[in-house]
Amino acid sequence: MTEQFNLSRRGFIASVAASTGGLALGFPLGATAQQLAELAEPEINAWVVVQPDNTVVVRVAKIEMGQGTLTGLAQLVAEELDADWENVTWSYPTPGENVARERVWGSFGTFGSQGIRASQELVRQGGAAARAMLLQAAANRWGVGVDEVTVERGVISGPGGQTLTYGDVAEDAAALDVPENVPVKDPSTWTIAGQSLLRLDTADKTDGSRVYSIDYTMDGMVNAAIRQCPVQGGTVASFDASTAETMPGVMRVLQVDDSTVAVVADTWWRAKTALDAVEIEWDIPEENAGFNTAQFEEMMREGLDAEDAFVGNQAGDVAGALDGAAQVVEATYAFPWQHHVTMEPMNATALVTDDSCTVWTSTQNAESDLAAASQASGLEIAQCDVHRMNLGGGFGRRGASSTDYTTHAVKIAMAMKGTPVKVIWSREEDMLHGTYHPSTMARFRGALDEEGNLTGMHMRISGQSIFAGLMPFALQDGMDPLVFQGLQAESTEGEFGYTVPNLLIDHAMRNPPLRPGFWRGVNNNQNSFYLESFMDELADAAGRDPLEFRRSLMQNHPKHLAVLDTVAEAIGWDAGAPEGRAYGLCQHMGYGSYVAAAAEVSVDGDTVKIHRIVAATDPGHVVNPQQVEAQIEGSFAMGLSAAMVSEITMENGQVQEENFDTYPIMTMWEMPEVESHIVPSGDFWGGVGEPTIFVAAPAVLNAVARLTGQRVRELPLYKSGLRLG
Amino acid sequence: MEEARRITPPLDRERDMPILNVNGTSHDVVAEPETPLLWVLREQIGLTGTKYGCGIAACGACTVHIGGIPTRSCQVQLQDIAEGEEIVTIEGLSPDRSHPVQQAWVELDVPQCGYCQSGQIMAAVALLRDIPEPTDEDIRAAMSNLCRCGTYNRIRDGIKRAAELS
Ligand code: FES
Numbered sequence: 001m002t003e004q005f006n007l008s009r010r011g012f013i014a015s016v017a018a019s020t021g022g023l024a025l026g027f028p029l030g031a032t033a034q035q036l037a038e039l040a041e042p043e044i045n046a047w048v049v050v051q052p053d054n055t056v057v058v059r060v061a062k063i064e065m066g067q068g069t070l071t072g073l074a075q076l077v078a079e080e081l082d083a084d085w086e087n088v089t090w091s092y093p094t095p096g097e098n099v100a101r102e103r104v105w106g107s108f109g110t111f112g113s114q115g116i117r118a119s120q121e122l123v124r125q126g127g128a129a130a131r132a133m134l135l136q137a138a139a140n141r142w143g144v145g146v147d148e149v150t151v152e153r154g155v156i157s158g159p160g161g162q163t164l165t166y167g168d169v170a171e172d173a174a175a176l177d178v179p180e181n182v183p184v185k186d187p188s189t190w191t192i193a194g195q196s197l198l199r200l201d202t203a204d205k206t207d208g209s210r211v212y213s214i215d216y217t218m219d220g221m222v223n224a225a226i227r228q229c230p231v232q233g234g235t236v237a238s239f240d241a242s243t244a245e246t247m248p249g250v251m252r253v254l255q256v257d258d259s260t261v262a263v264v265a266d267t268w269w270r271a272k273t274a275l276d277a278v279e280i281e282w283d284i285p286e287e288n289a290g291f292n293t294a295q296f297e298e299m300m301r302e303g304l305d306a307e308d309a310f311v312g313n314q315a316g317d318v319a320g321a322l323d324g325a326a327q328v329v330e331a332t333y334a335f336p337w338q339h340h341v342t343m344e345p346m347n348a349t350a351l352v353t354d355d356s357c358t359v360w361t362s363t364q365n366a367e368s369d370l371a372a373a374s375q376a377s378g379l380e381i382a383q384c385d386v387h388r389m390n391l392g393g394g395f396g397r398r399g400a401s402s403t404d405y406t407t408h409a410v411k412i413a414m415a416m417k418g419t420p421v422k423v424i425w426s427r428e429e430d431m432l433h434g435t436y437h438p439s440t441m442a443r444f445r446g447a448l449d450e451e452g453n454l455t456g457m458h459m460r461i462s463g464q465s466i467f468a469g470l471m472p473f474a475l476q477d478g479m480d481p482l483v484f485q486g487l488q489a490e491s492t493e494g495e496f497g498y499t500v501p502n503l504l505i506d507h508a509m510r511n512p513p514l515r516p517g518f519w520r521g522v523n524n525n526q527n528s529f530y531l532e533s534f535m536d537e538l539a540d541a542a543g544r545d546p547l548e549f550r551r552s553l554m555q556n557h558p559k560h561l562a563v564l565d566t567v568a569e570a571i572g573w574d575a576g577a578p579e580g581r582a583y584g585l586c587q588h589m590g591y592g593s594y595v596a597a598a599a600e601v602s603v604d605g606d607t608v609k610i611h612r613i614v615a616a617t618d619p620g621h622v623v624n625p626q627q628v629e630a631q632i633e634g635s636f637a638m639g640l641s642a643a644m645v646s647e648i649t650m651e652n653g654q655v656q657e658e659n660f661d662t663y664p665i666m667t668m669w670e671m672p673e674v675e676s677h678i679v680p681s682g683d684f685w686g687g688v689g690e691p692t693i694f695v696a697a698p699a700v701l702n703a704v705a706r707l708t709g710q711r712v713r714e715l716p717l718y719k720s721g722l723r724l725g
Numbered sequence: 726m727e728e729a730r731r732i733t734p735p736l737d738r739e740r741d742m743p744i745l746n747v748n749g750t751s752h753d754v755v756a757e758p759e760t761p762l763l764w765v766l767r768e769q770i771g772l773t774g775t776k777y778g779c780g781i782a783a784c785g786a787c788t789v790h791i792g793g794i795p796t797r798s799c800q801v802q803l804q805d806i807a808e809g810e811e812i813v814t815i816e817g818l819s820p821d822r823s824h825p826v827q828q829a830w831v832e833l834d835v836p837q838c839g840y841c842q843s844g845q846i847m848a849a850v851a852l853l854r855d856i857p858e859p860t861d862e863d864i865r866a867a868m869s870n871l872c873r874c875g876t877y878n879r880i881r882d883g884i885k886r887a888a889e890l891s
């Protein structure tokens with residue numbers, strides 16, 4: 001690259017540090033404007049700031065919620081930049097800045113295991129462009145061609161042995177035009193990306209100094225506790241605040257919206273205590289008032305036989321195959337509602353003035369919070385902004401279309417203009433007003449021929465649609481294509497991994513009055529549980545080995561097969577399990593990645609013990625192997641929780657589980673050994689935050705069935721008289 | 726939209742003002758005697774490293790040491806704390822993240838979101854004080870704190886690494 005860049009100073013420099021309140025960088029809130037302004041410069045391009053002391057600040061558009069994306073994205077930028085990793089730090093631009101800069105950072109939405117894969121191209125090009133500019137600046141300084149300079153770990157060398165650091169030339173580089181289409185590196189040459197580097201954000205999680213949204217505080221801030229109608233569609237008929245208003249610290253008791261009452265006090269504990277003393281009468285719509293889990297199960301069972309269904313995947317003639325089968329295998333499965341239970345309950349802080357609305361919150365999609373802030377305050381987008389705070393977990397609860405807590409904070413802050421208000425949902429409030437993992441059922445009919453070959457299969461899904469309940473505008477002619485995650489033909493996102501000549505996968509939509517949402521893994525969770533359990537049931541009926549049976553159907557799906565073979569070999573499938581134990585395996589594709597698992601279990605009386613679980617993941621490319629491993633481990637904990645111990649139920653239109661005592665999640669005691677095999681095949685980019693979660697349950701339950709003959713078809717485990725030990 | 730009201734936090738100075746000894750420092754506290762220690766730490770003293778996860782003793786995110794004993798601070802009321810009783814929170818573990826458990830946590834990248842980790846670390850420190858070289862079984866039996874991110878295996882490895890560093 002020898003072209004000279006235009007030396008005219010670009011339009012403006014974003015005051016990124018000022019707008020992040022310095023917080024993301026770990027600077028005290030009291031940092032002066034002067035200090036913050038110094039931090040902001042010089043910006044090489046939207047992605048990279050190099051400070052005079054050689055600190056490289058990587059702008060991160062996606063959010064870190066534990067999944068390691070922050071470090072991974074910084075690795076990708078630093079790699080292209082040839083930066084010294086020791087000098088790399090990060091900052092979060094705000095959604096307001098993104099809007100002002102014509103969305104230079106792309107989408108902030110962090111879900112669908114897209115943190116790396118959906119932005120890798122953009123951030124790598126950002127890093128490569130910044131590198132080109134820094135090198136050009138050095139070449140200009142020395143009056144040599146840019147092809148005569150080299151760089152290693154942020155130190156640029158000229159033809160005569162002279163050196164300059166990135167910090168030395170940052171200001172010159174910032175004045176150059178940002179080049180376009182700078183080539184990025186071949187991943188096989190990576191030295192920073194692809195390595196198991198330690199995360200950039202661990203230290204402050206070990207001494208209590210990390211500020212999560214719930215910890216955020218401002219001068220003059222007050223606290224609010226809220227109660228929303230526990231039945232969907234219910235509204236506030238009246239409330240009596242006479243006792244609450246006299247309680248210590250209480251400033252206001254107010255109705256926030258149709259279905260929400262809030263108490264504002266000096267401290268949150270006082271607000272919550274007073275809220276318990278507010279007597280609220282609700283108007284509850286009759287059709288929801290009596291709704292319960294059993295009723296929904298009935299609706300779903302009816303759907304299993306219903307004539308009308310949306311078709312997700314179809315080949316050949318299933319009815320003919322079933323008619324002509326030597327054996328028809330039939331089974332029905334069910335998956336219950338789940339709650340995200342992020343360890344940090346929902347919360348947000350808002351400050352509203354006559355002409356501004358500012359929010360501080362933990363969110364997976366600050367742009368939707370920005371829109372929510374504008375809508376709730378009635379102010380223009382340009383008058384609003386959202387500062388992204390650290391998240392105590394996301395898992396989909398803090399994603400798009402779930403900005404309820406931001407809306408509450410803004411509405412209460414509007415009633416108290418000029419005073420910052422922090423709203424915290426109690427854990428009970430959080431559990432009663434989730435965006436729940438949808439509940440569905442599935443019935444299979446499989447046709448086997450004389451030789452035990454699968455000639456046809458009908459998979460009927462019946463039950464809840466996330467799109468219908470949360471974002472109906474996304475439905476396609478009434479159909480929710482997302483219901484078929486991992487079951488679709490020829491999909492780069494989640495392809496059905498078997499070749500079945502006569503196939504029908506369809507969905508009878510049945511929706512309960514319970515708001516659904518995107519829960520880590522989303523519909524892949526139940527789809528994989530259904531399909532991979534049934535594959536074992538088919539193999540059993542055919543008298544064939546479950547691995548061999550699957551392999552015979554997977555020859556056209558080499559990547560699905562490769563991960564399955566990897567776990568089979570790693571667990572020692574052919575040698576068989578030790579006495580008293582059994583192995584189970586499964587595979588599934590989702591979020592662009594191929595995953596498989598094999599579990600080793602024993603059963604003692606009613607107690608299932610998972611001794612170890614082996615995982616294989618092919619995400620195409622791997623940016624940080626040890627963080628991929630962390631995601632695999634975490635996915636097992638969350639997926640096994642849902643399969644084994646957790647369940648949301650409903651009585652009288654109301655969620656019954658309000659805290660961890662009635663909605664238990666897996667503990668360390670139950671957590672198995674996890675062995676991860678990361679086998680990237682290199683020609684695509686898949687996600688890693690979610691995929692392993694799909695293969696947690698079926699691997700274990702297939703092992704349980706092989707050991708005991710007992711097939712678990714309804715989750716969680718207690719419905720089969722079993723428990724996890 | 727209603728007019729904003731002037732807010733003066735009306736802390737009730739008439740009530741008892743117990744003195745709490747937190748991380749070796751004395752703090753005057755103004756709060757109702759039933760206020761959980763968790764919220765006193767977070768809202769009165771400003772030590773937000775101790776987390777709220779459930780409020781019912783189920784998750785362990787609020788774990789602190791009282792007189793050396795790991796305790797779920799959401800269950801301890803202000804009035805239950807004896808004057809001068811030693812309370813240690815995550816912020817008081819070391820001045821510079823040098824406690825072996827903190828070192829091990831960084832070395833092994835134990836945390837994911839990190840929200841449960843203050844409680845996990847306080848529980849781990851107490852375990853290592855009782856059993857300096859715990860086996861896997863000791864760890865699994867002692868560590869009942871919840872982690873939604875599923876960092877359990879790294880917590881276990883972190884405790885064993887901390888034992889080596891101690
Ligand atoms: S907040 Fe105290 S145990 Fe959960």
Ligand code: FES
Pocket residue numbers: 066343392393836837838839840841842871872873874875876
């Ligand atoms: S690290 Fe997120 S809850 Fe434990």
